Amino acid sequence: MTNEQLIAIIKFALANGASLTGRIKAFADLVHHGHALTNDEINALELEAQADDDRRIAARNTDEAGQ
């Protein structure tokens, strides 16, 4: 498999990966292989992580949490 083919597969995973963890792993792999993402692609993943932060905060939303 060529580096270009590998990057194509990773980019597919980044675009279509079911889980945020898998998408972040695909992002890491792209960076590792020296492939550049656009600013919008980076920001989209960060915003998705923020949404996941909100879900995880809600899952632990007790009287004690967040004080």
Place this chain on the structure above:
Amino acid sequence: MRRLFPALILALTVACASLSTKQTISAAHLAARNAVTILDDAEMAACKPDVTKKHCTAVPVILTDAAHANFSARIVDFYMKDKAISQLIVDWTPGQPVPVTLTDAIAAAEKFVTDANALAPALTAKADAVLKKWRDLAQKWVGGVK
């Protein structure tokens, strides 16, 4: 785990302001965040909280209710800080200097990582094994910053 955030701060220290730098820092940030979510999920599995989210139901008992409450309070604080870090990265336009507040925000989030072992000692060994992979990856990324 403890070395992940310092590695990110090192990346910021040596960073120029290109898109590739933003990409490297974002990747390291998301990897560090992923490591915490793994610990988060492990703690939830070890507790199996009931509908009140306050009482652990896991058998055998691994975590006390008090330990779970303490962990929850701290990890919620981490996620609040993580959102601030993420927004700083989003707002950072490539070509502009690295936001000074980004380093401060990461240092604040690092406190959670430093305290993680004390929060849930029963999970530490398992979490460390998973997190070692992320540490190694993060160090490779930091080494790639020029």
